[in-house]
Every structure is written in structure tokens, then in C-alpha cells.
Amino acid sequence: MLKTDRCIALIDCNSFYASCEAVFDPRLWKLPLVVLSSNDGCVVSMNKPARALEGVDKGKPFFQIRHLTYSGKLVARSSNFTLYGDMSNRVMSTLKLFSPAVQIYSIDEAFLSLEHISHYQRTEYAHRIRATVRQHTGIPISIGIAETKTLAKVANHHVKRIAELDGVLDITSNYIRQEELLATLAVEDVWGIGYRWGKMLEAEGIDTALKLRDQLDWYIKKHMGVVGLRLVFELRGISCLPVEVHSRPRKSCMVSRSFGKPVKYQRELEEAITTFTARAARKLRQEHLAAGALSVFANSSRFKENYYSKSASCHLLTATNHTPVLVRYALTIADKLWRDDVEFAKAGVILTRLTDQDMIQLSLFDDYNSEDERPKHLMELLDELNERFGQETLKFAAMGLNKCWQTRAQYLSKRWTTRWDELPLVKC
DNA sequence: TCTGGGGTCCTAGGACCC
DNA sequence: TCTGGGGTCCTAGGACCC
Numbered sequence A: 001m002l003k004t005d006r007c008i009a010l011i012d013c014n015s016f017y018a019s020c021e022a023v024f025d026p027r028l029w030k031l032p033l034v035v036l037s038s039n040d041g042c043v044v045s046m047n048k049p050a051r052a053l054e055g056v057d058k059g060k061p062f063f064q065i066r067h068l069t070y071s072g073k074l075v076a077r078s079s080n081f082t083l084y085g086d087m088s089n090r091v092m093s094t095l096k097l098f099s100p101a102v103q104i105y106s107i108d109e110a111f112l113s114l115e116h117i118s119h120y121q122r123t124e125y126a127h128r129i130r131a132t133v134r135q136h137t138g139i140p141i142s143i144g145i146a147e148t149k150t151l152a153k154v155a156n157h158h159v160k161r162i163a164e165l166d167g168v169l170d171i172t173s174n175y176i177r178q179e180e181l182l183a184t185l186a187v188e189d190v191w192g193i194g195y196r197w198g199k200m201l202e203a204e205g206i207d208t209a210l211k212l213r214d215q216l217d218w219y220i221k222k223h224m225g226v227v228g229l230r231l232v233f234e235l236r237g238i239s240c241l242p243v244e245v246h247s248r249p250r251k252s253c254m255v256s257r258s259f260g261k262p263v264k265y266q267r268e269l270e271e272a273i274t275t276f277t278a279r280a281a282r283k284l285r286q287e288h289l290a291a292g293a294l295s296v297f298a299n300s301s302r303f304k305e306n307y308y309s310k311s312a313s314c315h316l317l318t319a320t321n322h323t324p325v326l327v328r329y330a331l332t333i334a335d336k337l338w339r340d341d342v343e344f345a346k347a348g349v350i351l352t353r354l355t356d357q358d359m360i361q362l363s364l365f366d367d368y369n370s371e372d373e374r375p376k377h378l379m380e381l382l383d384e385l386n387e388r389f390g391q392e393t394l395k396f397a398a399m400g401l402n403k404c405w406q407t408r409a410q411y412l413s414k415r416w417t418t419r420w421d422e423l424p425l426v427k428c
Numbered sequence B, C: 001t002c003t004g005g006g007g008t009c010c011t012a013g014g015a016c017c018c
Helices: A015-024 A066-070 A081-095 A118-136 A147-159 A177-183 A195-203 A209-213 A216-235 A265-286 A321-335 A374-389
Strands: A007-012 A033-036 A042-048 A075-078 A104-105 A109-113 A140-145 A169-170 A251-263 A291-298 A308-319 A346-353
Touching: A007 A118, A015 A033, A015 A042, A015 A081, A015 A147, A042 A104, A042 A251, A066 A075, A066 A346, A075 A265, A081 A104, A118 A140, A118 A147, A118 A169, A118 A346, A140 A147, A147 A177, A177 A209, A209 A216, A209 A265, A209 A374, A216 A265, A251 A265, A265 A291, A265 A321, A265 A346, A291 A321, A291 A374, A321 A374
Parallel strands: A033 A075, A140 A169
Antiparallel strands: A007 A109, A007 A140, A033 A042, A104 A109, A251 A346, A291 A308, A291 A346
């Protein structure tokens, strides 16, 4: 496993959501901009000018800073996942021009193996990647390079804070530099150290990445298990997390939303759950998967008294991705969650035990007729129409028409790159 | 009035088996 | 009085990620 010539680059798009918005509205490179979570709840991405504003921070509830938008000090956008998803695909395709081994890690991050580039040319090569992505997509990126994924993350963390580096830092084989960076990195900023472990380590006096790296193995294993031990090995330059080129099939599929306003009628909750189930089923069909189990949850607002949260699940007799069947199960479960005295703020549907739709195990008592292709054709037709004419052009009556509970998205930009009718126009 | 959504992996403990 | 040892599978909950 130990390979000394290992070389991994972490590519990270700078303030990705905010940058996507700015690509199509260039004023937003300069104006303070925040992108909001779904339901316009809180800040999830912000550009540099916004970061300089007092009181504006990631995770900040939007209603606390909304006044800044009235006076023009701040611009807000709702999350436009159609746009971000498409822009992400463009960035990733560009990256694939530069390495045979690319792992798409998240919507705005990728790991690249750079083992095919000699040590002396790597920094220059990374600058070329950066320039090309910028040219092809308009998105600015940062690149950290090291022997392991975790050290590449460390390098990337510093790139963003040191302007002179111009977006690229290679710390491969540079152990003095590695120690310098680790000594100035707070332990909670290490990739894999979350809130709990951060607090625990600090209480033990382990407050920097360097101190964490130099702990004894048994100590780490005892307090943080094998996950923690792998992390520490990675900080020492021993690669435990390889670049995974092939994406593994997903194991679950969730659709959940906070409601635009509290749900007080059972009928509304049922409409929401039907809608979520239909969306989840659609996702499964796109990936040729079928669900063997389903769970539904619903809760009141966490920020109000008498918080109520409940979930229930069931196994399906036979795995399926057929919307009507899944909806039937979901509504049966949803009935158990309802309470007259609760105002619901959020609900969701989780599909699990996913299997390939062509390898479904039929149950002993199944009366499924494999010759009957009608349910399958019905779903194909449904998906095709909605793909062509827009989401929910054709839908189930149980999804509701009014949708009083619909998620807020007051500041939504256009789907510039995926809809003909929303294409940007250039006036000559 | 208002506070996100969608994932993964690991571990402990219980049920059950021989 | 005395009560094994080893294994698997499943689930819930806890940790983490973006």
C-alpha cells in the first residue's frame, strides 16, 4: 500500500455556488453575494466581498441579515441546483482532460492523481489546469498537492489564505513545509475532524494538526477508532484513502424539504410526502435502481417548544421504483406520524436497500407478472414527458395542486445552461 | 413570521446460530 | 455451587463530509 511516489491533487472550486451565480451575472464578482440554503433558510455560500461584511457568515439564518439586502449592501440568491449541477459537470469534464484518475468527491471538489507528472513540472501543470477550468467554465479553483488526500486538503486550505500562491501549492516531499502548515492548522480544520472530535482533542491539549499527527497510535485508536487512525496516518504521509475513479452505486436516496409555511392539515403532509416519494422514485429510475425499503419522517420546528420528530419505515415485499407502489407504502407509514396538535415544519422520504432494477429478487408470494411491462412503460412515459416539458408537467393527483407547503425560493436565478427558455440573451 | 439537504462509514449491542 | 465460545446479521445511533 505504501507508495512513496504517490501524488494527489485536491481541486476545490472557490465559493462554488456564489461563483456559479457570478459567471452569469458578472456584477456579482464585486458585489457582496450570499447563496441561501433551500427554503431560503441560511447562508451556505458567500463570495469574498460578502465575507468582509460584519455579521455575515456561513450558516447564518438569512432573516437575521435580510435587512442588508434592502439597503443594497448585500445580494442574496436562492440555491439553484440545476445550474450548479450543470456547472459542476463542466468543471469535472475539464479536469478529466488532465489526469487519467479523477475522483469526483462532491459537487465542487475532485481528487486527481498527478503521478504521471514529474515533480518539477507539477506546479506549472496545476496552473495550467486552473487556467483551463477558468477559461472553459468561468469558475475559479484552488489546487493543493501532496502525498495523501488529507495532506492535499491541508495544502488546499492554505492556498485559499495566501494570495501570493496564486491558487496552487505543492507540498509533496517537502516535510519542513508540511510541518509548518500542520503547526498553524487548528485541529478542528483537519479534514475528518468534526465538531465533537475537535472539542475532545482540544480538551486534551491537542489543538493543532501537527500535535494530532504526532500522537501515539493506540491513543488515537482508543478515542477515534480506525477512522481516526487512518486520518492520522494520512497526516503522516501514509496514504490510506486512494483516489477512487469508479463511483460506487449509492446505498440510499433521500428527498426531504422544509416547508415554506407550517403544515397543519394531514392532507397537506400527505401531498408533500407523495411529492417527495415521486421525486425519489424518479432518481432511482434514472440510475436503474429499485428500493427494497422505505422510511418516512416528519418533524416540527427545532426552534420552537415541544419539538416533535418521528419516523417509521417498512420493508417492501419486492423491490421497486414504480412511483404508485412506493407512494402507497409511504402514505401508509405517514399516517403513523401524524398528530393533530403538531405544526409540521419538515418531512422527508428515504429509500434504502437499493438494488439494480434488473436484478430484483421476487418474493415467494409475488403475483408479479414479468411479461407485464405496462407499469414500466407508464413510468418511462411519465419521465420522458417531464424531462421534455419540465418537472411535474404530468403528475399524480395526490401530489396536490396548491402546494401551500412549497419551499421558498424567492431569489432564484435562471437555469441558464439547461433550459432553452431561460438561455441568457446577448444584445448587440 | 423566518434557522438546509443529501450522503457515507463505523461501532455497539441484540438476536440468533451451531 | 456449577451457566462456552465463536460466529453472522441486523439495526440504531454516532461520527463525519460537502
